[in-house]
Amino acid sequence: MSSIIQLLPDHVANQIAAGEVVQRPASVVKELLENAIDAGASDIKLICKEAGKTLVQVIDNGKGMSVTDARLCFERHATSKIRKAEDLFDLHTKGFRGEALASIAAIAHVELKTRQDQEELGTHIIIEGSKFMAQEPSVLPKGTSFSVKNLFFNIPARRNFLKSDVVELRHIIDEFQRVALAHSNIHFTLYHNGSELFNLPQSNLRQRIVNIFSGKTNEKLVPIQESTEILSIQGFVGKPEFAKKNRGEQFFFVNDRFIKSSYLHHAVMSAYEGLLRDGLQPSYFLYLTVPTHTIDINIHPTKTEIKFDDEHALYAILRSATKHSLGQFNVAPILDFERDFNLDTPYSYQNKEAETPTIQIDSNFNPFQEEKKTATGSSFGFKPKKEAQPQWESLYVGLKENFEPEEMHFESEAVTSSLFSDHEVEKAPTSTxxxxxxxxxxxxxxxxxxxxxxxxxxxxxxxxxxxxxxxxxxxxxxxxxxxxxxxxxxxxxxxxxxxxxxxxxxxxxxxxxxxxxxxxxxxxxxxxxxxxxxxxxxxxxxxxxxxxxxxxxxxxxxxxxxxxxxxxxxxxxxxxxxxxxxxxxxxxxxxxxxxxxxxxxxxxxxxxxxxxxxx
CATH class of the missing domain: 3.30.1370.100 (MutL, C-terminal domain, regulatory subdomain)
Incomplete structure (x- = not known):
């Protein structure tokens, strides 16, 4: 009897792995942007056509790759981030499993151009469906340009499951915003079909949030900062009056990596208890820093879920820090009956020194000198009050001695609570x-x-x-x-x-x-x-x-x-x-x-x- 178990060919295995890593064009955007960040780039450009179905290109000015690395990066489980299994619990980079580029190359036409700073020539590689079509040296600028064309060209069934261009573009923008929010020190640019959608220069966290979400985002934010041995928190939470029905502006970042956590979200929502109407969601941009050995980020293919060692402590710290921030800036009420809010130092003046008032002395002032009363003012420079009118009786000359007001008539106005008169309502029998x-x-x-x-x-x-x-x-x-x-x-x-x-x-x-x-x-x-x-x-x-x-x-x-x-x-x-x-x-x-x-x-x-x- 012949055996029925056989090893899959590499190109088939890569296509199956791509199903976990690459779900839509936005997945490609996420992987390529994270690779550019790991390469130490300070300027990253994202170019898309037809919502990424035709082209997804990421250009960075990072350190680039050598000829050997450029070829090896497309092999399965080829990575420079880890050497042994213990390294999974001490990660300081984005991608680490070495599956992304191999999976992308299995289901698209890929073109890689890269050059290191110390090299005169770079490397140009073309791959179509895991097959190396060409590799040659080229004159290239420093950094890496990664182009992914015709996504899912060899898997028509997966391509048919993609949504409309509007929906897929919105997923790309979501991934772009998540990466850009986590790295405000990098200049990001997004182009779609030749038009510029985002141009985010290097800035601080608050300015990066305002540049992405624009509008009146700046006045909605309340700063939050807390530092403990197991957790450091910084970022911003939104004021309750600006809460919305959707959860579009809620972001958690752990060690500069975007995550989703319903548990931490509940901690923030509990801090807003009593401040929000039913069905409304606050906005928050929270950056959490924890020791790398206390988290496991290898539990989900997209790495958007993280397992914490001590979730209860994180919950308590996050909840109290959020509540403290809301109370500190008078967003939430506090039970301090002896506190006078009028004596609080405004937030914009907390770090400013008080100005010493200037004192002016009149050296010619003599308290024993008789005060001169003039028409223009006194010796102290104040204008005197006007004397009362002496002939006030003349104002009433000509009035009758016995003044009796005539009878006054007011127009009657009937106030009704409806547009219909009472007798009309009575005529119609109640039917409902x-x-x-x-x-x-x-x-x-x-x-x-x-x-x-x-x-x-x-x-x-x-x-x-x-x-x-x-x-x-x-x-x-x-x-x-x-x-x-x-x-x-x-x-x-x-x-x-x-x-x-x-x-x-x-x-x-x-x-x-x-x-x-x-x-x-x-x-x-x-x-x-x-x-x-x-x-x-x-x-x-x-x-x-x-x-x-x-x-x-x-x-x-x-x-x-x-x-x-x-x-x-x-x-x-x-x-x-x-x-x-x-x-x-x-x-x-x-x-x-x-x-x-x-x-x-x-x-x-x-x-x-x-x-x-x-x-």
């Missing part, structure tokens, strides 16, 4: 009732209807918005003063993509800048105060996926706006509002379910009620 500010009960011939007011309103608004978007006949109301809203780079990219559809609903945009949008008109159904809520909810709903087809995009927008503007559970509705909602619901094309496929009403027949009483 509201229960617990959540359900609307309406009698019908066979029994009664019980309507969920929030879901019913979502269905009504959804069909209205969808009709306005598709027919392009939405009416707008002009704002007296244009409304300026600030968003991050990722959020602005989504808004630019959705601008035509938003204009169809009634929005009027005066300008879309790099970090802000100016709105001069809004749909009739939206008030000015609701505009930020609607747009933030829309961006949050479409953060992960923007549909390719125009109809799917319109459908997603209509659902998001209907969810934001629908009446919530706990809202009191008048009888007229209840009747209008019932009539509008049954005028919809699909009135039985909400836009999210949940029932809007149920029917209770008289027979059902009789059965309840027959028990």
């Amino acid at each position: 009732y509201q229960i617990h500010k959540k359900y609307i009960v309406s009698p019908i011939k066979s029994g009664m209807l019980i309507i969920d007011q929030q879901r019913a309103h979502q269905r009504i608004l959804y069909e209205q918005f969808l009709t306005n978007i598709t027919v392009h006949q939405a009416s707008s109301q002009q704002l007296l003063f244009p409304l300026t809203l600030y968003f991050s780079g990722n959020e602005m990219a989504i808004l630019k993509e959705l601008k035509p559809s938003l204009e169809s609903t009634g929005f009027i945009f005066e300008a879309l800048n790099l970090d802000s949008v100016v709105i001069s008109g809004v749909p009739v159904a939206i008030t000015e105060s609701e505009v930020p809520i609607v747009l933030e909810q829309l961006i949050s709903d479409l953060q992960d996926e923007i549909p390719d087809s125009s109809f799917s995009q319109m459908d997603s927008m209509a659902k998001s706006m209907a969810r934001s503007l629908a009446v919530k559970t706990g809202t009191y509705l008048t009888e007229k509002e209840q009747e209008n909602m019932v009539n509008s619901l049954f005028a919809c094309k699909e009135n039985s379910v909400s836009p999210f496929n949940k029932p809007t009403f149920i029917t209770l027949s008289v027979e059902d009620l009789d059965k309840k009483f027959s028990i």
